[in-house]
Amino acid sequence: MTNEMDETVLFKLSYGLYAVGVADGTRPCGCIVNTVFQVTATPPMVAVSIHHDNYTAHLVAKNRRFTVSVLSEETDPLVISYLGFQSGRERDKFASVPYRLTQSGLPLVDSACCAYLECKVVSIAETDTHTIFIAKVVDTLHGVDAAPMTYDYYHKVVKGKAPKNAPTYRGNSTEMAKSAGDEYVCEICGYVYKGDISKEPDGYVCPACGAAKTLFKQK
Numbered sequence: 257m258t259n260e261m262d263e264t265v266l267f268k269l270s271y272g273l274y275a276v277g278v279a280d281g282t283r284p285c286g287c288i289v290n291t292v293f294q295v296t297a298t299p300p301m302v303a304v305s306i307h308h309d310n311y312t313a314h315l316v317a318k319n320r321r322f323t324v325s326v327l328s329e330e331t332d333p334l335v336i337s338y339l340g341f342q343s344g345r346e347r348d349k350f351a352s353v354p355y356r357l358t359q360s361g362l363p364l365v366d367s368a369c370c371a372y373l374e375c376k377v378v379s380i381a382e383t384d385t386h387t388i389f390i391a392k393v394v395d396t397l398h399g400v401d402a403a404p405m406t407y408d409y410y411h412k413v414v415k416g417k418a419p420k421n422a423p424t425y426r427g428n429s430t431e432m433a434k435s436a437g438d439e440y441v442c443e444i445c446g447y448v449y450k451g452d453i454s455k456e457p458d459g460y461v462c463p464a465c466g467a468a469k470t471l472f473k474q475k
């Protein structure tokens with residue numbers, strides 16, 4: 257080990273991709289996280305790390321209940337764009353994401369998720385930027401028979417990015433795919449526009465995250 261620490265070593269840690277679901281009164285809210293992991297088996301407990309600025313952290317702290325939808329390789333990547341790059345503070349994100357509600361009124365993402373958990377917060381740990389919620393799993397449900405989406409798969413196959421609020425943010429190191437034809441990629445969320453974007457009006461915004469037309473780059 258040397259004194260000069262290479263933080264890219266942390267990229268070798270592996271994760272899955274999840275949608276945390278919470279209720280804002282009767283309105284479904286939530287966000288994408290990659291930081292759910294099982295803490296104990298008996299009783300089954302998980303932990304999740306959520307940035308202080310994320311509305312989801314505020315709602316989980318308030319209600320102390322949340323769901324986890326385990327995304328699979330078959331899940332529509334737009335679910336990640338909608339839930340992972342915009343805030344429930346400003347937008348009704350679930351208006352664009354298929355979902356159903358648990359008996360307790362929490363949203364489960366209905367897009368080829370392979371498993372679901374409902375969790376009750378039992379402990380909270382703070383860091384300067386993120387809150388770590390430790391929660392007991394109080395209900396579970398199987399989803400589709402597809403492989404869970406890993407963070408690695410999301411980067412390498414979906415060619416997705418993560419915003420600064422993700423604890424594992426990698427700066428601009430993610431490489432975007434190169435392909436022939438007229439395709440433009442939203443620099444913010446990775447949404448792909450097929451066709452000639454210059455034909456769109458100046459006020460055109462990314463349908464997934466609301467970024468301006470100028471933030472689209474040709475693939």
Ligand SMILES: Cc1cc2nc3c(=O)[nH]c(=O)nc-3n(C[C@H](O)[C@H](O)[C@H](O)COP(=O)(O)O)c2cc1C
Nearest residue numbers: 287288289290306307310311312340342343344422
């Ligand atoms: C691939 C990916 C992984 C993410 N992981 C986390 C995470 O583990 N914790 C977190 O706080 N935010 C994470 N985010 C960012 C939140 O989903 C994002 O900031 C979201 O807009 C917050 O919405 P909210 O304000 O409605 O809670 C991730 C986003 C993506 C796309």
